[in-house]
Amino acid sequence: MSRKLFGTDGVRGRANSHPMTAEMALKLGAAAGRWFRRDGSTVHRAVIGKDTRLSGYMLETALTAGLTSTGMNVLLLGPVPTPAVGFLTRSMRADLGIMISASHNPADDNGIKFFGPDGFKLSDEAEMDIEAMLEEEIRLAQPHNIGRAKRIDTGLGRYVEYAKTTFPRGDTLRGLKVVVDCANGAAYKAAPEVLWELGAEVVTIGTEPNGRNINAGVGSTHTQAAAKAVLEHGADVGIALDGDADRVMILDETGAVADGDQIMALIARRWADEGRLKGGALVATVMSNLGLERFLAGRGLRLERTAVGDRYVVERMRESGYNLGGEQSGHIVMTDYTTTGDGLIAGLQFLAAMAETGQRASELVRQFETVPQLLKNVRYAAGQLPLEAEAVQAVIRASEARLEGQGRLLIRKSGTEPLIRVMAECEDAGLLGEVVDEIVAAVERAAA
Numbered sequence: 001m002s003r004k005l006f007g008t009d010g011v012r013g014r015a016n017s018h019p020m021t022a023e024m025a026l027k028l029g030a031a032a033g034r035w036f037r038r039d040g041s042t043v044h045r046a047v048i049g050k051d052t053r054l055s056g057y058m059l060e061t062a063l064t065a066g067l068t069s070t071g072m073n074v075l076l077l078g079p080v081p082t083p084a085v086g087f088l089t090r091s092m093r094a095d096l097g098i099m100i101s102a103s104h105n106p107a108d109d110n111g112i113k114f115f116g117p118d119g120f121k122l123s124d125e126a127e128m129d130i131e132a133m134l135e136e137e138i139r140l141a142q143p144h145n146i147g148r149a150k151r152i153d154t155g156l157g158r159y160v161e162y163a164k165t166t167f168p169r170g171d172t173l174r175g176l177k178v179v180v181d182c183a184n185g186a187a188y189k190a191a192p193e194v195l196w197e198l199g200a201e202v203v204t205i206g207t208e209p210n211g212r213n214i215n216a217g218v219g220s221t222h223t224q225a226a227a228k229a230v231l232e233h234g235a236d237v238g239i240a241l242d243g244d245a246d247r248v249m250i251l252d253e254t255g256a257v258a259d260g261d262q263i264m265a266l267i268a269r270r271w272a273d274e275g276r277l278k279g280g281a282l283v284a285t286v287m288s289n290l291g292l293e294r295f296l297a298g299r300g301l302r303l304e305r306t307a308v309g310d311r312y313v314v315e316r317m318r319e320s321g322y323n324l325g326g327e328q329s330g331h332i333v334m335t336d337y338t339t340t341g342d343g344l345i346a347g348l349q350f351l352a353a354m355a356e357t358g359q360r361a362s363e364l365v366r367q368f369e370t371v372p373q374l375l376k377n378v379r380y381a382a383g384q385l386p387l388e389a390e391a392v393q394a395v396i397r398a399s400e401a402r403l404e405g406q407g408r409l410l411i412r413k414s415g416t417e418p419l420i421r422v423m424a425e426c427e428d429a430g431l432l433g434e435v436v437d438e439i440v441a442a443v444e445r446a447a448a
Contacts, residue, residue: 004131005019005028005131005134006124006127006128006131007415007416008308008309008311008312008415008416009103009111009113009121009309009310009311009415009416010099010111010112010113010114010121010127011024011028011111011112012102012105012109012110012111012112012416012417013109013110013111014108014109015053015054015055015058015059015108015109015110016055016058020055020059020109020110020111022058022059022061022062023062025058025059025062025063025066025112026062026063026065026066027066027134027138028063028066028112028130028134029062029063029064029065029066029067029069029070029098030066030067030069030070030138030140031066031130031131031133031134031138032046032066032067032096032098032114032130033046033066033067033068033069033070033071033072033096033147034070034133034138034139035126035129035130035133036072036095036096037070037071037072044071044072044073044095044096044147045072045073045074045075045092045093045094045095045096046067046072046073046074046075046094046095046096046097046098047074047075047076047077047085047088047089047092047094047096047097047098047152047155048060048063048064048074048075048076048077048085048097048098048099048100049077049078049079049080049081049082049084049085049088049097049098049099049100049155049186050077050078050079050080050099050100050101050186051079051099051100051101051102051185051186051214051243051244052079052184052185052186052188052209052211052214052243053100053101053102053107053109053110053211053214053243054107054211054212055108055110056079056100056101056110059100059110059112060076060100063098063100063112064076064149067096067147068146068147068148068149069140069141069146069147070138070139070140070141070147071141071145071146071147072095072096072147073147073148073149073150074147074148074149074150075092075094075149075150075152075155076149076150076151076152077152077155077156078151078152078153078155078156079156079186079188079189079209080155080156080159080186080190081159081186081187081190081244081245081246081342081343081344082099082101082103082113082186082244082245082246082340082341083159083245083246083338083339083340083341083342083343083344083345084155084156084159084186084190085097085098085099085113085115086115086119086120086121086338086339086340087119087158087159087162087338087339088155088158088159089115089116089117089119090117090118090119090339091158091162092152093117094117095116095117096114096115096116096117097114097115097116097119098112098113098114098115099112099113099115099244100112101113101186101243101244102243102416103242103243103244103246103247103416104183104215104219104220104221104242104243104247104329105215105243105416105417106214106215106216107211107212107213107214107215107216111416114126114127114130115339115340118339119339119340120314120318120339120340121311121314121339121340123315156189156190159190160190160193160194160197163190163194163342163344163345163348164194164197164198166337166345166348166349167198167348167351167352168352168355168356171352171355171356172198172199172355173195173198173199173200173351173355174199174200175199176199176200176201176236176237176351176354176355177200177201177203177233177234177235177236178195178200178201178202178203178235178236178237178238178239178351179203179204179205179226179229179230179233179235179237179238179239179251180192180195180202180203180204180205180238180239180240180241180347181204181205181206181218181219181220181223181225181226181229181238181239181240181241182204182205182206182207182218182219182241182245183206183214183215183218183219183220183240183241183242183243183245184206184207184208184209184210184213184214184215184216184218184219184243185206185209185214185215185219185241185242185243185244185245186243186244186245187241187245187343187344188206188207188208188209189207190245190344191239191241191245191344191347192204192207194344194348195239198348198351200351203229203233203235205218205225205226205229206218206219206225214243215242215243218240219240219241219242219243220240220241220242220247220248220249220329220330220343221242223238223240223249223251223257225240226238226239226240226249226251227251227255227256227257228255230251230252230253230255231254231255234253235253236253236354236360236361237250237251237252237253237350237351237354237361238250238251238252238255239251239343239344239347239350239351241343241344241347242330242343245342245343245344246310246331246340246341246342246343247260247329247330247331247341247343248260248263248330248332248343248344248346248347249330250262250263250347250350250361250365251361251365252360252361252362252364252365253360253361253362254362256362256365256366257365258364258365258366259328259329259330260288260326260327260328260329260330260331260332261284261288261289261291261292261328261370262365262366262367262368263326263330263332263346263349263350264282264284264288264292264324264325264326264332265292265295265296265367265368266349266350266353266364266365266367267324267332267334267346267349267350268282268296268301268324269299269367270353271323271324272299272301276323276336277301277323277324278321278322278323278324279302279320279321279322279323280300280301280302281301281302281303281304281320281322282296282301282302282303282304282322282324282325283303283304283305283306283313283316283317283320283322283324283325283326284303284304284305284306284313284325284326284327284328285305285306285307285308285309285312285313285327285328286305286306286307286308286410287308287327287328287329287375287410287423288303288305288327288328289328289370289371289373289425290371290373290407290408290425291368291369291370291371292368294368295367295368304316304320304322308327308412308415309415310326310327310331310333310340310341313325313326313327313331313333314333314335314339314340317333317335318335322335323335323336326341326346327341330343330346332345332346332349334346334349350364371407371425371426371427372425372426372427372428372429372432373423373424373425373432374423374424374425374432374433374436375421375422375423375436376421376422376423376436376437376440377414377419377420377421377422378419378420378422378440378443378444378447379417379418379419379447380418380419380420380443380447381418381447382418384446384447386420386443386446386447387411387413387420387443387446389442389446391442391445391446392439392442392443392446395438395439395442396409396411396439396442398438399424399435399438399439402431402435403424403426403431403435406426406427406428406431407424407425407426407427407428407431407432408424408425408426409423409424409435409439410423410424411423411439420443420447422436422439422440422443423436424436
């Protein structure tokens with residue numbers, strides 16, 4: 001069975017348009033509830049968190065109706081980071097966790113992500129089972145078995161306390177001025193509180209959500225705002241999260257940005273030196289820079305690559321017993337601490353390195369020299385298949401031939417937006433630009 005609704009990170013789309021409608025959310029909630037109650041027992045619970053999008057109210061209510069209609073009890077967390085949902089699903093002994101968020105996407109988008117009782121995102125197989133149930137008539141609970149819904153006011157506080165335990169005991173952030181950009185998203189309360197309680201002088205931006213400004217000119221995909229704040233306030237370091245706080249970018253005292261590859265390199269090096277890096281390997285996706293691979297190899301460590309999507313990184317980590325992985329985009333997964341990407345806890349690992357070594361952020365953000373990499377996106381209309389056009393395939397074949405022995409080429413459809421992503425790496429910057437521009441032009445013609 002092919003996946004029609006679920007992408008690389010749950011179900012996602014424009015709010016009030018298929019599939020992000022109240023009707024579909026209700027059906028998804030009922031299908032998920034029935035799938036988790038397939039053993040016939042009557043005591044089941046689900047936790048639901050959300051980011052700060054206006055449409056979150058609508059989807060939260062619809063999901064709750066669907067879940068309770070099949071006998072699931074629902075615990076409503078309100079706005080919390082995505083990793084908090086994974087943590088609290090396991091901590092509260094729930095059968096199902098749901099995060100309502102479109103992560104780094106604009107405010108008009110939204111999404112629904114599912115977590116299992118172990119706090120990890122559901123497998124492809126489980127999502128396909130739930131999707132298949134949408135084609136059937138879903139059996140509802142008897143009137144006396146309809147579920148209850150309850151607001152949980154302590155969920156955020158529990159996550160805050162847990163996040164602090166991942167910072168080395170005895171260390172402190174006293175003496176550090178930290179800019180934290182919460183993207184007007186789910187971590188707007190949690191991140192500043194954690195940093196302040198650990199002793200930092202905290203400068204906040206992106207902490208005034210109004211339902212429509214999530215990721216708008218702030219956050220990990222718009223690091224200019226955090227860079228400006230770092231320079232204006234003379235901060236030692238900046239932490240930029242995305243809308244649901246499962247991604248992070250680090251900024252040094254000059255405003256220079258370290259992406260997920262550089263952050264993973266730092267953590268891998270430190271953990272390997274401490275004997276904590278399980279399997280001597282880091283798991284990352286095909287998007288990670290070749291420079292990261294060379295950096296690890298120079299230290300006798302391995303880079304294992306997966307398809308794009310933090311879910312696939314986590315699957316490889318769990319299969320092989322690795323404890324560190326992530327994406328260039330800033331998803332950092334540390335299974336010693338978390339079940340999914342956690343921007344705040346990854347940021348704390350960077351701050352721990354600063355606190356323990358006494359080094360400035362600028363001395364830590366540049367772990368390796370990157371191989372020149374260029375990524376461009378081409379948007380296409382629904383129903384179009386520009387990558388299947390023979391003219392596009394011909395340009396791709398010619399580009400691969402030009403790069404042979406000098407670099408690599410990766411072209412893929414986004415799993416969360418209607419975009420074709422064209423990425424290439426090559427030591428020859430001129431050739432790199434030519435190859436990417438030629439492919440982009442071909443895709444744009446096919447999508448016109």
